[in-house]
Amino acid sequence: xxxxxxxxxxxxxxxxxxxxxxxxxxxxxxxxxxxxxxxxxxxxxxxxxxxxxxxxxxxxxxxxxxxxxxxxxxxxxxxxxxxxxxxxxxxxxxxxxxxxxxxxxxxxxxxxxxxxxxxxxxxxxxxxxxxxxxxxxxxxxxxxxxxxxxxxxxxxxxxxxxxxxxxxxxxxxxxxxxxxxxxxxxxxxxxxxxxxxxxxxxxxxxxxxxxxxxxxxxxxxxxxxxxxxxxxxxxxxxxxxxxxxxxxxxxxxxxxxxxxxxxxxxxxxxxxxxxxxxxxxxxxxxxxxxxxxxxxxxxxxxxxxxxxxxxxxxxxxxxxxxxxxxxxxxxxxxxxxxxxxxxxxxxxxxxxxxxxxxxxxxxxxxxxxxxxxxxxxxxxxxx
Amino acid sequence: xxxxxxxxxxxxxxxxxxxxxxxxxxxxxxxxxxxxxxxxxxxxxxxxxxxxxxxxxxxxxxxxxxxxxxxxxxxxxxxxxxxxxxxxxxxxxxxxxxxxxxxxxxxxxxxxxxxxxxxxxxxxxxxxxxxxxxxxxxxxxxxxxxxxxxxxxxxxxxxxxxxxxxxxxxxxxxxxxxx
Numbered sequence: 001x002x003x004x005x006x007x008x009x010x011x012x013x014x015x016x017x018x019x020x021x022x023x024x025x026x027x028x029x030x031x032x033x034x035x036x037x038x039x040x041x042x043x044x045x046x047x048x049x050x051x052x053x054x055x056x057x058x059x060x061x062x063x064x065x066x067x068x069x070x071x072x073x074x075x076x077x078x079x080x081x082x083x084x085x086x087x088x089x090x091x092x093x094x095x096x097x098x099x100x101x102x103x104x105x106x107x108x109x110x111x112x113x114x115x116x117x118x119x120x121x122x123x124x125x126x127x128x129x130x131x132x133x134x135x136x137x138x139x140x141x142x143x144x145x146x147x148x149x150x151x152x153x154x155x156x157x158x159x160x161x162x163x164x165x166x167x168x169x170x171x172x173x174x175x176x177x178x179x180x181x182x183x184x185x186x187x188x189x190x191x192x193x194x195x196x197x198x199x200x201x202x203x204x205x206x207x208x209x210x211x212x213x214x215x216x217x218x219x220x221x222x223x224x225x226x227x228x229x230x231x232x233x234x235x236x237x238x239x240x241x242x243x244x245x246x247x248x249x250x251x252x253x254x255x256x257x258x259x260x261x262x263x264x265x266x267x268x269x270x271x272x273x274x275x276x277x278x279x280x281x282x283x284x285x286x287x288x289x290x291x292x293x294x295x296x297x298x299x300x301x302x303x304x305x306x307x308x309x310x311x312x313x314x315x316x317x318x319x320x321x322x323x324x325x326x327x328x329x330x331x332x333x334x335x336x337x338x339x340x341x342x343x344x345x346x347x348x349x350x351x352x353x354x355x356x357x358x359x360x361x362x363x364x365x366x367x368x369x370x371x372x373x374x375x376x377x378x379x380x381x382x383x
Numbered sequence: 384x385x386x387x388x389x390x391x392x393x394x395x396x397x398x399x400x401x402x403x404x405x406x407x408x409x410x411x412x413x414x415x416x417x418x419x420x421x422x423x424x425x426x427x428x429x430x431x432x433x434x435x436x437x438x439x440x441x442x443x444x445x446x447x448x449x450x451x452x453x454x455x456x457x458x459x460x461x462x463x464x465x466x467x468x469x470x471x472x473x474x475x476x477x478x479x480x481x482x483x484x485x486x487x488x489x490x491x492x493x494x495x496x497x498x499x500x501x502x503x504x505x506x507x508x509x510x511x512x513x514x515x516x517x518x519x520x521x522x523x524x525x526x527x528x529x530x531x532x533x534x535x536x537x538x539x540x541x542x543x544x545x546x547x548x549x550x551x552x553x554x555x556x557x558x559x560x561x562x
Contacts, residue, residue, distance in 0.1 A: 133439030140447025147454050170448055
C-alpha cells in the first residue's frame with residue numbers, strides 16, 4: 001500500500017467519521033429537544049422507554065424504518081426520492097471543515113515493514129484555506145433540497161412551503177454573510193484555525209498606540225463583535241428554518257410545509273439535515289466568537305506540557321491534548337445547541353411580513369453598519 | 384493516473400454532462416437544476432486550480448442564490464404551454480443548431496488558444512504554490528487598485544439594474560395592480 005493511498009484512505013475515513021458524528025448526535029438532540037420542551041412547558045416528556053426515556057430514540061428509529069413506504073401519485077418520483085438524500089450532503093460537507101481540536105502530531109512509526117510519518121493529523125474533515133466562504137457556499141445549497149422536495153411532492157401546500165422556506169433562506173443569507181465580514185476584518189483571515197489561535201490568551205488589543213489588556217476576560221471574538229455575534233446567531237436560526245423562523249411549516253396555513261408528503265425514514269432524513277445546520281451554526285458560533293476549542297487562560301502549549309508528564313510517548317501526549325481540547329469544544333458546542341432548543345420552545349413564530357421586514361430592513365442595515373464600523377476601527381487601531 | 388488528474392477528469396465529466404443536460408432536457412425545472420449542478424462542478428474545478436475564493440463565491444452567489452431564484456420562479460409557472468413553444472418549429476431548430484455550432488467553435492478555439500497556457504502554469508506552480516488566503520488577498524488588491532474603475536462601474540451598473548427592476552415592478556401598482 002503506497003503512502004499516498006494511505007493518506008487518502010485516512011482522510012476518507014475521517015470524512016465518514018464526521019458524517020457519523022452528525023448522524024449520531026441527532027437522536028440525542030431529538031431526545032434533548034423533547035425532554036427540554038417538556039421541562040420548559042412543565043410536562044414530563046418521553047420517560048417510559050429505558051432510563052430517562054433515552055431508549056425512546058431507538059424505538060422511534062425502529063418505527064421510522066418499519067413505516068409504510070409510499071410516494072404521492074401526482075409527484076415526480078426522481079425529485080421526491082432524491083430530495084431527502086440531498087438534504088444530508090451540504091450539512092455534512094460544511095461541518096467537516098470546522099476544526100474541532102488541536103492537530104495530533106503523530107511521530108514516525110513502523111507498520112507493515114515500512115516507516116510511516118511523521119504525520120500531522122487534523123481533528124476535522126479537511127482544512128480549507130478559505131474556511132468561511134466554503135462553509136457558507138456549501139450550506140447555501142440546502143435551498144435546493146427544499147425546492148426539490150416541494151416540487152417533487154406534487155402538492156400545492158408542499159410547493160408553497162418550499163417557496164416560503166427557500167425565499168427565507170436566501171433573504172437571511174445576505175445578513176448572515178455580512179454579519180461575519182466584521183469577524184474576517186478583525187482577524188484578517190478566512191482560515192478558521194488561525195481565527196481560533198488569534199483568540200487565545202486574555203483580552204488584549206491595541207488602540208491608537210496603547211495596548212489594553214484585561215485580566216478577567218478571555219480574548220474572544222464576542223467582546224470585539226457583539227453585534228456581529230447577535231446578527232449571525234439570529235440569521236442561522238432562519239437559515240436552519242427553526243422557530244421563531246420556521247415559516248416553512250406553519251401548521252395552520254401549510255400543513256407541514258415542504259415535507260407534508262414525506263413519512264417514515266425520508267422525513268427523518270430532513271430532520272437530520274435540519275439538525276446538521278444547527279450543528280454548523282453552533283460550531284461556527286464557537287469558532288468565531290467563543291474561542292473555538294481553546295481553553296480560556298490556558299494555552300495549548302501548557303496543556304501539552306502537562307500531558308507530557310502523564311503520557312510516555314510524544315504521540316500519546318499530543319493525542320491527550322487533542323482529546324482535552326475536543327471536549328472543551330464540545331462543551332461550548334453543546335451549549336449553543338441547547339440555546340437553539342431553548343429559543344424554539346420560548347418564542348412564538350413570526351408572521352411572514354415580519355420575517356421579511358426583520359431580514360431586509362433591520363438585520364441587513366445593522367450588519368452593514370457593523371461592517372463599516374469594524375473596518376473604521378481596524379483602520380484606526382492599525383495607525 | 385494521479386489524484387489531481389482523476390479529480391480534474393471527474394469534475395470535467397460532471398460539469399460537461401450536466402451542462403449538456405441543461406440544453407437537452409425538455410423540462411425547464413430539470414434544466415435549471417442541472418445548471419446548478421454545472422455551477423457546482425465549475426466551483427470544484429476552481430478549487431483544483433487553487434482559486435478557493437472564486438470557488439466559494441461561485442457557490443454562494445451563483446449556485447446558492449441566483450439559481451435558487453430561477454428555480455423558484457420556474458416552479459410558479461404552468462410550464463406545459465412554454466414546453467410546446469420551445470420544442471417545435473423550424474426557426475427554433477435553426478437557432479438551436481446555430482448555437483451548438485457556435486459553442487463547438489468557441490470550445491475548439493478556447494482549447495487551441497489555451498493549450499500553451501496550461502503548460503506555462505504548471506511550470507510556474509512548482510516555484511510558488513500560493514495558499515487560498517494569498518490569492519484572495521491578491522484578488523482584493525487588484526480589484527481595488529488596478530481595476531478599481533471597472534469594479535466601481537460594475538457596482539453602479541448593478542445598482543441601476545436593481546433600481547430599474549424595482550421601478551418596473553412598482554409602475555401600474557406592482558403586485559397590487561387592479562385588472
